Amino acid sequence: MTTIARTLGIKKILDWKLMLASQLPQPYWNPYIAGVGLGLVLLASFVIMGRGLGATGAFSSVIAAGVEQVAPDHARSSEYYTRYLGDSTNPLKDWLVFEIMGVVVGGFLSGTLAGRVKKSTERGPRISVRGRMIYAFCGGLTMGFGAKLARGCTSGQALTGGALMSVGSWVFILAVFASAYCVAYFVRKEWT
Amino acid sequence: MDMNAPFFEFGLFGEGTSLIVAFIVGIGFGFFLERAGFGSARKLAAQFYLTDLTVFKVMFTAVVTALLGLFWLSWIGFLDLSRVNLLPSYPLPQAVGGLIFGIGFVSGGYCPGTACVAASTGKQDGFVHILGMATGILLFGEIFPYLSRFYDSTALGEVTLADAIGIPSNVMVFLIVVLAVLGFVAAERIEDWSAKKLAGER
Numbered sequence: 266m267t268t269i270a271r272t273l274g275i276k277k278i279l280d281w282k283l284m285l286a287s288q289l290p291q292p293y294w295n296p297y298i299a300g301v302g303l304g305l306v307l308l309a310s311f312v313i314m315g316r317g318l319g320a321t322g323a324f325s326s327v328i329a330a331g332v333e334q335v336a337p338d339h340a341r342s343s344e345y346y347t348r349y350l351g352d353s354t355n356p357l358k359d360w361l362v363f364e365i366m367g368v369v370v371g372g373f374l375s376g377t378l379a380g381r382v383k384k385s386t387e388r389g390p391r392i393s394v395r396g397r398m399i400y401a402f403c404g405g406l407t408m409g410f411g412a413k414l415a416r417g418c419t420s421g422q423a424l425t426g427g428a429l430m431s432v433g434s435w436v437f438i439l440a441v442f443a444s445a446y447c448v449a450y451f452v453r454k455e456w457t
Numbered sequence: 458m459d460m461n462a463p464f465f466e467f468g469l470f471g472e473g474t475s476l477i478v479a480f481i482v483g484i485g486f487g488f489f490l491e492r493a494g495f496g497s498a499r500k501l502a503a504q505f506y507l508t509d510l511t512v513f514k515v516m517f518t519a520v521v522t523a524l525l526g527l528f529w530l531s532w533i534g535f536l537d538l539s540r541v542n543l544l545p546s547y548p549l550p551q552a553v554g555g556l557i558f559g560i561g562f563v564s565g566g567y568c569p570g571t572a573c574v575a576a577s578t579g580k581q582d583g584f585v586h587i588l589g590m591a592t593g594i595l596l597f598g599e600i601f602p603y604l605s606r607f608y609d610s611t612a613l614g615e616v617t618l619a620d621a622i623g624i625p626s627n628v629m630v631f632l633i634v635v636l637a638v639l640g641f642v643a644a645e646r647i648e649d650w651s652a653k654k655l656a657g658e659r
Contacts, residue, residue, distance in 0.1 A: 367483020404565020
């Protein structure tokens with residue numbers, strides 16, 4: 266096996282990749298190339314499944330399943346949770362739940378190959394780790410709520426609905442950018 | 458050409474296989490998000506300080522790629538667009554949801570998909586962001602009875618921009634592509650301008 270690998274030069278490439286990964290992180294791809302790649306994944310999903318990508322829906326299924334575990338009657342009587350619980354099958358055997366597990370694997374794979382997997386906290390120079398974590402939690406909470414109200418997030422609405430030219434999705438895209446630009450000034454200490 | 462896509466809709470495989478497809482599609486999705494730099498909150502947030510417009514460029518390149526792909530594949534008769542799942546539009550709650558989402562985006566630093574990529578590449582703030590998101594979804598679920606009327610307001614059904622404006626679909630595709638290209642040119646200029654401004658400050 267090793268002989269074959271050596272003959273083909275695969276081992277050399279692997280060694281080189283590992284060496285690189287342990288040293289400097291590689292630069293990100295050109296945004297237009299990454300964008301075409303992302304667009305082709307989205308297109309493949311449309312062609313194979315007849316549906317686009319998503320992210321928030323996966324979390325909704327997990328939350329609904331969790332609520333059902335803790336308070337079954339409460340979950341079963343909720344018009345909202347029952348949407349994600351389905352009739353009798355496991356709510357986690359869901360298309361988006363499997364897709365998001367793939368996202369985690371794909372992100373890790375790309376990060377590993379480029380030497381970018383590192384325990385760290387993303388923040389600007391003027392904010393503490395603790396402060397950044399508070400922002401991350403509150404921002405996440407706000408975002409989760411907004412995504413539910415909008416029936417989707419940047420994946421389910423902006424990318425998927427955007428490519429299908431859905432009216433609601435384009436309204437969502439414009440609202441997200443408008444709001445983020447308006448709020449950016451007030452959280453500038455976090456990033457700049 | 459025989460129309461046989463979307464494959465799942467035409468019964469080429471079942472539910473079980475669809476979950477494997479989901480996992481593989483997800484790997485591709487996560488891979489390109491990470492390649493673009495979306496595992497980094499600083500890179501994502503820079504979009505809103507005009508120093509790095511990667512978010513805009515990647516998002517609209519992806520939208521245009523998929524949009525043109527859908528258009529051509531249905532034009533040659535390979536893909537039945539009527540069987541592709543179009544989400545119904547509710548412009549008012551979606552606008553308000555988008556405004557709330559935008560606040561979360563710039564302060565949390567991620568969107569739901571990119572938070573997963575961040576967490577999987579070791580960013581602890583990405584993980585905390587996911588915990589926040591889960592809490593927000595739970596909160597929404599708990600107060601849903603009070604929101605359901607607003608949530609279902611302005612129901613327009615499955616409607617595209619072409620329908621709403623009253624122009625043919627292919628003209629709308631063309632307009633979006635033109636707007637995107639103009640947007641890319643503008644984005645490159647804005648980045649140059651920001652770089653010069655920053656260099657001047659130093």
